Amino acid sequence: MEIVRSQRQLAAAAAAASGGGSGAGALPTYRVAPQLEVRLEEFELFAIDRLRVLKGISDGLSRGKRPEEMEKLVSELWKAHMRHQDPAEALNKDIISHFVLRLVYCRTEELRKWFLSMENTLFRYRFRLESPESQRLLMSEFQLPYKALPHSEFEAVKDKLSQVARSIGQSASVESVFFKVPFEEVPDLVASRRVFLSKGYAYVAMSQVVSLVVTQFRCNISKALVLTNRKWTATIKEQEKDRLTPIVEALSNAYFGPDYSQPNDATEISPKDIDQLARTSFPLCMRHMLEKLRENHHLKHGGRMQFGLFLKGAGLKLEDALTFWRSEFSQKVGSERFDKEYAYSIRHNYGKEGKRTDYTSYSCQKIISATPGVGDHHGCPYRHFGEENLRAALNNMGVGGNALEGILDKVKNRHYQLACTMTFEATHGVSCDTGINHPNQYFSESQKVLQAKNQTVQSQLST
Amino acid sequence: MGDERVEAMEIDAQQRQEVAAAVPDGFNADYLRIYYGKLFPYGDFFKWLAYGNDAKHPGCDQSYIGRRELSFTLENDIYLRFQSFDTAAELETSIKEKCPFKIDIGPVYSVDPAKRHAYAQSGNNVFVPVERELIFDIDISDYDDVRYCCSGADTCLDCWPLMTIVIKILDTSLRGDFGFNHILWVYSGRRGVHCWVCDSRARKLSNEQRSAIADYFRVYKGGENSLKKVSLTGPVLHPFLARSYTDVLKCFFEDKLLHSQQLFASEERCQKILELIPDQNVASELHDKWQGNRRSSISKEDVNAARWEQLKTTLQSGKHKTQGLRRCVEEIVFSYTYPRLDMEVSKHMNHLLKAPFCIHPKTGRVCVPIDPNNCEDFDPTAVPTLSQLLGELNAAGMQIDSENDWERTSLEKYIRFFRTSFLQPMLKACKEELETAYSAKLQQSKNTLSW
Numbered sequence: 001m002e003i004v005r006s007q008r009q010l011a012a013a014a015a016a017a018s019g020g021g022s023g024a025g026a027l028p029t030y031r032v033a034p035q036l037e038v039r040l041e042e043f044e045l046f047a048i049d050r051l052r053v054l055k056g057i058s059d060g061l062s063r064g065k066r067p068e069e070m071e072k073l074v075s076e077l078w079k080a081h082m083r084h085q086d087p088a089e090a091l092n093k094d095i096i097s098h099f100v101l102r103l104v105y106c107r108t109e110e111l112r113k114w115f116l117s118m119e120n121t122l123f124r125y126r127f128r129l130e131s132p133e134s135q136r137l138l139m140s141e142f143q144l145p146y147k148a149l150p151h152s153e154f155e156a157v158k159d160k161l162s163q164v165a166r167s168i169g170q171s172a173s174v175e176s177v178f179f180k181v182p183f184e185e186v187p188d189l190v191a192s193r194r195v196f197l198s199k200g201y202a203y204v205a206m207s208q209v210v211s212l213v214v215t216q217f218r219c220n221i222s223k224a225l226v227l228t229n230r231k232w233t234a235t236i237k238e239q240e241k242d243r244l245t246p247i248v249e250a251l252s253n254a255y256f257g258p259d260y261s262q263p264n265d266a267t268e269i270s271p272k273d274i275d276q277l278a279r280t281s282f283p284l285c286m287r288h289m290l291e292k293l294r295e296n297h298h299l300k301h302g303g304r305m306q307f308g309l310f311l312k313g314a315g316l317k318l319e320d321a322l323t324f325w326r327s328e329f330s331q332k333v334g335s336e337r338f339d340k341e342y343a344y345s346i347r348h349n350y351g352k353e354g355k356r357t358d359y360t361s362y363s364c365q366k367i368i369s370a371t372p373g374v375g376d377h378h379g380c381p382y383r384h385f386g387e388e389n390l391r392a393a394l395n396n397m398g399v400g401g402n403a404l405e406g407i408l409d410k411v412k413n414r415h416y417q418l419a420c421t422m423t424f425e426a427t428h429g430v431s432c433d434t435g436i437n438h439p440n441q442y443f444s445e446s447q448k449v450l451q452a453k454n455q456t457v458q459s460q461l462s463t
Numbered sequence: 464m465g466d467e468r469v470e471a472m473e474i475d476a477q478q479r480q481e482v483a484a485a486v487p488d489g490f491n492a493d494y495l496r497i498y499y500g501k502l503f504p505y506g507d508f509f510k511w512l513a514y515g516n517d518a519k520h521p522g523c524d525q526s527y528i529g530r531r532e533l534s535f536t537l538e539n540d541i542y543l544r545f546q547s548f549d550t551a552a553e554l555e556t557s558i559k560e561k562c563p564f565k566i567d568i569g570p571v572y573s574v575d576p577a578k579r580h581a582y583a584q585s586g587n588n589v590f591v592p593v594e595r596e597l598i599f600d601i602d603i604s605d606y607d608d609v610r611y612c613c614s615g616a617d618t619c620l621d622c623w624p625l626m627t628i629v630i631k632i633l634d635t636s637l638r639g640d641f642g643f644n645h646i647l648w649v650y651s652g653r654r655g656v657h658c659w660v661c662d663s664r665a666r667k668l669s670n671e672q673r674s675a676i677a678d679y680f681r682v683y684k685g686g687e688n689s690l691k692k693v694s695l696t697g698p699v700l701h702p703f704l705a706r707s708y709t710d711v712l713k714c715f716f717e718d719k720l721l722h723s724q725q726l727f728a729s730e731e732r733c734q735k736i737l738e739l740i741p742d743q744n745v746a747s748e749l750h751d752k753w754q755g756n757r758r759s760s761i762s763k764e765d766v767n768a769a770r771w772e773q774l775k776t777t778l779q780s781g782k783h784k785t786q787g788l789r790r791c792v793e794e795i796v797f798s799y800t801y802p803r804l805d806m807e808v809s810k811h812m813n814h815l816l817k818a819p820f821c822i823h824p825k826t827g828r829v830c831v832p833i834d835p836n837n838c839e840d841f842d843p844t845a846v847p848t849l850s851q852l853l854g855e856l857n858a859a860g861m862q863i864d865s866e867n868d869w870e871r872t873s874l875e876k877y878i879r880f881f882r883t884s885f886l887q888p889m890l891k892a893c894k895e896e897l898e899t900a901y902s903a904k905l906q907q908s909k910n911t912l913s914w
């Protein structure tokens with residue numbers, strides 16, 4: 001892709017001709033970077049529009065929206081931000097914005113993951129909106145080598161296929177076109193038990209083919225992001241340091257806002273303050289885990305990760321973290337076993353062992369989409385608690401009356417982060433316009449509010 | 464059989480006992496040293512982890528076994544990670560010398576894990592796990608809310624059937640649904656079972672694919688804080704769940720656990736089950752009924768069966784066939800019986816799992832393989848202990864007609880099972896795959912040459 005400062009020639013024709021990944025019609029596969037010239041302003045504007053779409057998808061996912069709702073959301077978002085009267089222009093914008101965001105999101109593992117999963121979701125729902133013919137064309141563009149199941153084989157498993165269909169609430173009349181594929185290629189369908197499995201094969205209905213295509217799509221983009229990252233660090237960053245680099249960097253900040261997942265060097269908390277801070281400033285998910293940790297002197301893996309990284313983000317230093325966790329775990333498993341089995345993973349979270357990546361704390365979206373099992377205490381209480389337990393927990397935080405009912409109402413509509421935001425407002429007596437999207441954000445906003453209050457009190461006292 | 468032989472056997476058994484009594488129960492480094500010196504099956508263990516790459520075939524990957532991480536936990540709790548071995552002899556020497564209280568098996572990495580620091584210098588992520596058996600770890604302590612005989616790490620013959628259920632359900636599905644063939648079940652030595660799926664296809668799964676399989680097996684939702692732990696939706700069950708229910712769960716629940724755990728024997732226990740019924744009216748109807756017949760003539764043994772029948776009739780009567788109640792009987796059975804996996808262990812390649820044939824330091828029992836086809840017969844309280852094995856060794860000390868020392872102990876049947884039912888068929892498959900892959904490669908290079 002070539003970026004020019006002002007005038008631009010051509011566009012759509014080139015995109016289509018160059019295989020800019022324009023697949024069967026409106027849905028491109030982004031396989032090859034387009035030979036396009038793009039104006040610098042568009043470079044940025046297109047990217048921002050696409051970001052709005054991705055951000056909207058990310059919000060939808062964190063509300064736990066169901067597939068049908070997501071489908072609607074995606075198509076609305078796309079219409080709102082990416083539409084153009086001229087289909088060729090629309091296609092250009094689609095392709096350009098995708099490749100620009102690759103540059104923005106290729107640079108760390110965390111960014112790549114986010115981008116990949118949002119692009120993937122976007123592609124999935126756009127694919128579902130395509131006509132059957134263009135879906136088939138896309139399949140062949142991805143070179144998926146599958147033949148429909150022959151009739152005799154189909155008859156042999158027909159009953160099972162119908163049982164699966166009914167188990168996921170579809171009608172019992174079985175679709176007639178199925179593909180038999182290695183189960184490895186449709187992990188999402190396997191995970192949700194939406195396919196019949198036999199001897200290592202998954203029987204994928206035509207209406208589920210999107211999963212096969214998405215697996216392929218994801219795999220392509222994932223590889224491409226790694227390559228882009230290499231190119232970025234090796235050449236582009238330096239070459240473009242006066243032109244694109246500042247834009248790319250601004251773009252990633254513009255959207256993410258302050259990065260709550262990184263420990264804020266200015267604040268530091270110590271183990272002895274944790275209980276006090278939990279009472280005043282931890283979001284419910286973290287209060288709950290602290291309580292369980294104090295009670296059982298143990299937390300399972302998911303809890304140690306979610307809570308441990310949160311504490312790290314809140315400013316608990318490695319040595320203090322070891323002290324804190326040891327003081328609890330040693331009461332249950334003894335300090336020897338703690339040092340042997342658990343200390344490693346804490347150091348690991350701080351980037352002192354293993355791959356030495358400095359792990360970042362979980363966002364609400366990630367926490368909400370967790371699937372806690374028996375004995376687990378992690379996850380987001382607004383999503384994962386039963387109503388009674390949630391009511392009790394909120395009462396414990398001193399939330400009652402109308403505020404409580406309002407919060408529970410948000411929960412019923414699966415607006416978990418809104419519920420959390422309202423809890424924040426009820427307990428702090430201030431409004432929180434940005435909304436809560438990260439537990440560490442909850443914590444630091446809370447601290448800000450409390451410090452401000454302290455100051456007013458002090459200044460009142462001194463006058 | 465002649466009288467002489469009978470006599471000889473009797474003496475033998477008597478002797479075994481006497482000498483066994485001379486080796487006091489327990490677990491310590493001295494015992495362990497003898498075990499590693501005479502009994503641990505190094506050869507089989509190494510052959511397993513080499514997956515055929517230790518042969519002379521030109522298609523073998525000579526670096527394969529050396530990239531596998533083992534980790535040792537020593538007596539004084541020193542934890543040695545990233546141990547690696549190129550030969551069976553190296554492995555044997557190291558284990559004998561270090562005498563680890565626990566051996567864990569990790570993944571196969573891209574490079575020799577012992578030299579990982581050398582690679583770490585050279586940049587981007589070259590030290591990554593590339594292969595790993597698909598593993599499952601099931602702990603009976605995760606079932607504490609549905610068993611009343613024991614808690615925590617303890618187990619007995621009344622609650623062990625929960626582990627039998629796990630083996631039956633997972634084994635059937637891993638073979639039938641996922642098409643895996645080389646599956647090893649191992650007693651964890653104290654409180655559960657481990658499963659190793661060793662097909663090459665399983666070893667090459669990505670983390671995402673591992674998660675998908677673990678999720679396929681998952682019916683528990685909501686963690687500790689939602690009342691209803693199992694939620695079965697949809698008008699019928701997925702074939703896998705339906706089969707699990709009719710073939711395994713229902714029978715184990717009704718024929719075993721209902722009685723052995725006395726699931727309806729007290730007010731509190733009944734209450735727990737009633738909480739799983741979403742319709743308050745139905746629950747209190749049953750509650751009242753049970754209050755009434757508490758004083759009636761039903762004997763203690765029958766109370767569980769009687770109440771269960773009442774519950775089923777009430778829930779399945781036409782009157783209550785509403786949406787929410789339709790699945791309720793099944794949900795209760797699933798809640799009390801369905802396998803509870805430690806999901807994290809299965810989802811990632813780099814989890815460590817204790818090796819088979821280790822000795823559990825708390826119980827002294829050997830982590831022996833379990834035959835999934837006869838898993839009902841497995842009795843955790845009858846698994847040989849370290850001191851028992853040493854006793855048997857002593858007793859058999861005079862005989863010199865066996866090739867291996869373990870042949871003279873009760874470890875024999877477990878090692879033979881490991882060899883014939885797991886190792887040999889698996890190595891045969893590995894060899895075939897290796898040869899096919901190699902000739903495909905040759906073919907390919909021929910094709911490119913003739914171009």
Ligand code: SF4
Nearest residue numbers: 283285364380420439
């Ligand atoms: S919304 Fe976020 S911060 Fe609030 S409880 Fe849930 S996960 Fe925690």
Ligand SMILES: [Zn+2]
Nearest residue numbers: 612613619622
């Ligand atoms: Zn028991």
